[in-house]
Amino acid sequence: MKKNFFISLLLILVLSLSVLATNVILFIGDGMGTHQISVANYISEKLYNEQLCFLSFSQQSFVNTANASGSITDSAAAATALATGVRTNNSVIGLDANSRVQKNLSEKAKEKGKAVGIVTDDYVTDATPAGFVAHTSSRSNTKEISLAYLDLQPDVFMGMGVDAFTASTRRKNGWDDRDLLKELTDTGYSIAYNLSDLEKTSSHKVAGFFSSLDDVFAKEATTNIQPTLADMTKQALKILSHNEEGFFLMVEASYVDRGGHYNDVVGVVHNVLTLNNAVKEAIKFLETNPDTLIVVTADHETGGMSADPATLPEMLGKFEDVTQLPLDIDNTIGSSPSKEWVKEVFRRSGIKNVSEEDLQAISILSPGASRRTKIGQAITKYTGGAKFTTTGHSAQNVALYAIGQQSELFPSKLRNDELGQILARIVTDDGVLNK
Ligand SMILES: [Zn+2]
Numbered sequence: 001m002k003k004n005f006f007i008s009l010l011l012i013l014v015l016s017l018s019v020l021a022t023n024v025i026l027f028i029g030d031g032m033g034t035h036q037i038s039v040a041n042y043i044s045e046k047l048y049n050e051q052l053c054f055l056s057f058s059q060q061s062f063v064n065t066a067n068a069s070g071s072i073t074d075s076a077a078a079a080t081a082l083a084t085g086v087r088t089n090n091s092v093i094g095l096d097a098n099s100r101v102q103k104n105l106s107e108k109a110k111e112k113g114k115a116v117g118i119v120t121d122d123y124v125t126d127a128t129p130a131g132f133v134a135h136t137s138s139r140s141n142t143k144e145i146s147l148a149y150l151d152l153q154p155d156v157f158m159g160m161g162v163d164a165f166t167a168s169t170r171r172k173n174g175w176d177d178r179d180l181l182k183e184l185t186d187t188g189y190s191i192a193y194n195l196s197d198l199e200k201t202s203s204h205k206v207a208g209f210f211s212s213l214d215d216v217f218a219k220e221a222t223t224n225i226q227p228t229l230a231d232m233t234k235q236a237l238k239i240l241s242h243n244e245e246g247f248f249l250m251v252e253a254s255y256v257d258r259g260g261h262y263n264d265v266v267g268v269v270h271n272v273l274t275l276n277n278a279v280k281e282a283i284k285f286l287e288t289n290p291d292t293l294i295v296v297t298a299d300h301e302t303g304g305m306s307a308d309p310a311t312l313p314e315m316l317g318k319f320e321d322v323t324q325l326p327l328d329i330d331n332t333i334g335s336s337p338s339k340e341w342v343k344e345v346f347r348r349s350g351i352k353n354v355s356e357e358d359l360q361a362i363s364i365l366s367p368g369a370s371r372r373t374k375i376g377q378a379i380t381k382y383t384g385g386a387k388f389t390t391t392g393h394s395a396q397n398v399a400l401y402a403i404g405q406q407s408e409l410f411p412s413k414l415r416n417d418e419l420g421q422i423l424a425r426i427v428t429d430d431g432v433l434n435k
Contacts, residue, residue: 021293021405021426022114022246025237025282026105027054028082029275030075030128031257031268031302033396039265039307039315039386040272046316052276053283054296057401059408064397064415065300068097072393075257076139078299078416079131083250085420093127093145094135101135105248105420106152109427115155115243117236121229121274122254123161124149124209128299132250133157143175149207150183155247156239158192158208158232165209195227198235204242208232229253230277237285246291248427251278259325260302261369262376263388265315266322268305286404293405293426297419298398304389311384318383324349326372326379333371339363351382 029036041052067077068087080088080095084102088095096102106116120129125146127139134141134148146164149157163169167179184191190203198208210226227235233251240247253275259267279296286292324332332345339356342363346354358378365371373391380386400419402410406426410419 020429021291023289023292024423024427025249025251025292025294026423027275027279027296028128028250028252029256029272029298030252030254031260031300031393032272032298032398033301033305033394034399035305035307035386036256036260036268036272037399039312040269042307042312043269043315043319044273044276047319054276054279054401057296057403059402059410061400061410061412061414062397063297063400063419066395072395073300074393075127075299076131079128081416082299082420082423083131085417085424087417091139092137093130093139095137099137104132105423105427106132106154108424109248112428113245114427115240115247116152117240117247117249118154118157119232119236119249120159120252120254122159122252124157124159125161125164126254128252128254129159129250143173146180150180153187155204155243156206156236158210158236160210162209194225195231198227198231204239206239228277229274230281233278233281237281241289253278257302259376260305261391262326262373263303263380263391264326264376265380265386266319266383267325267376269319291405293402293407295400295402295423297400301394301396301398303391304394305386308385308387315383315385321350322379322383326375329375330367330372333362333367335367337363346378351379353382354378
């Protein structure tokens with residue numbers, strides 16, 4: 001009798017466990033404020049008859065993005081808040097404001113026997129993915145961040161930046177003599193360098209090193225070679241779902257931030273659409289795996305961008321004209337260009353009516369960030385659709401969209417560190433979660 005009672009109790013426990021979020025998928029649009037989403041959704045609805053998929057998620061909240069000193073965050077402090085539930089200072093990865101190590105979501109998931117995935121369209125050693133992997137005083141400690149991947153051993157990680165893992169670059173930088181690619185292979189990783197490698201692998205442990213993922217317009221030309229963010233997300237889900245204990249997956253779309261720094265509305269919109277396509281893969285996964293939570297949010301806003309209702313309609317006719325990002329235009333312009341050459345490069349990139357004043361200003365600048373910003377601003381002047389108030393980050397709240405198991409746990413207003421704490425509770429939940 002007593003034994004039967006315990007068996008029933010066990011059954012109830014097992015059944016209640018099955019409705020908790022076993023799999024947590026966190027999407028981060030780097031620099032993706034609410035107006036970045038609004039303008040991208042306007043373009044998506046008007047040009048492609050499709051609302052951004054995450055706008056219909058059941059739970060929607062606002063997240064305060066401040067750092068430990070209460071000021072405007074960078075991606076390092078923001079990723080640390082989301083990954084560890086603790087606010088820190090800018091540039092710091094995985095440590096609190098007093099330099100103490102704080103366990104991140106990946107480590108907490110591993111302790112629970114869950115699989116871990118890190119996917120980005122930027123360098124895998126960049127600040128946002130680093131926040132979910134490493135503990136170091138500076139986001140520029142690429143050596144430490146690359147080694148942290150070897151320590152953590154995520155089941156899958158993908159993005160750009162193979163160089164930091166090669167013996168030749170490490171030697172050249174005076175870091176060490178280690179061949180991390182070999183060490184990854186020795187610890188069971190299969191390494192993918194293109195989409196075909198990624199689709200072919202049957203390994204449950206995969207490192208993907210790709211190139212030019214930020215080149216959103218090169219997609220058609222290189223689609224057979226390099227995966228999109230959606231391709232990476234789809235393959236990561238396939239690999240991670242082998243683990244019966246579930247998984248934690250972080251997926252970053254990074255160019256919303258860079259486009260914001262360059263005040264380039266076209267690049268921003270393209271990357272929000274890229275993120276949207278990746279989220280669609282997660283929704284497909286949720287449909288067959290209801291024990292999954294999907295969260296879409298941002299680390300901070302970049303550019304102080306606001307939709308410009310007066311010029312949005314004309315953006316519809318110009319958005320698809322633009323075929324290059326500021327980075328590519330900057331490279332093509334090269335050093336010491338004539339004003340005529342600058343005009344010609346803009347023309348070839350689909351950007352018309354650049355003022356004589358802007359052509360002149362661009363022709364006297366050297367290649368690099370400030371010229372790319374001038375180029376981005378010229379793109380936005382051409383297409384319209386938005387206005388920017390800074391080339392840095394802003395203090396704006398960002399949005400959070402959640403769907404699936406336990407999505408109701410997010411309050412309508414929360415801080416970035418609280419968001420990290422709630423995610424940690426969900427990831428480490430053993431079935432006795434108090435709401
Ligand atoms: Zn930034």
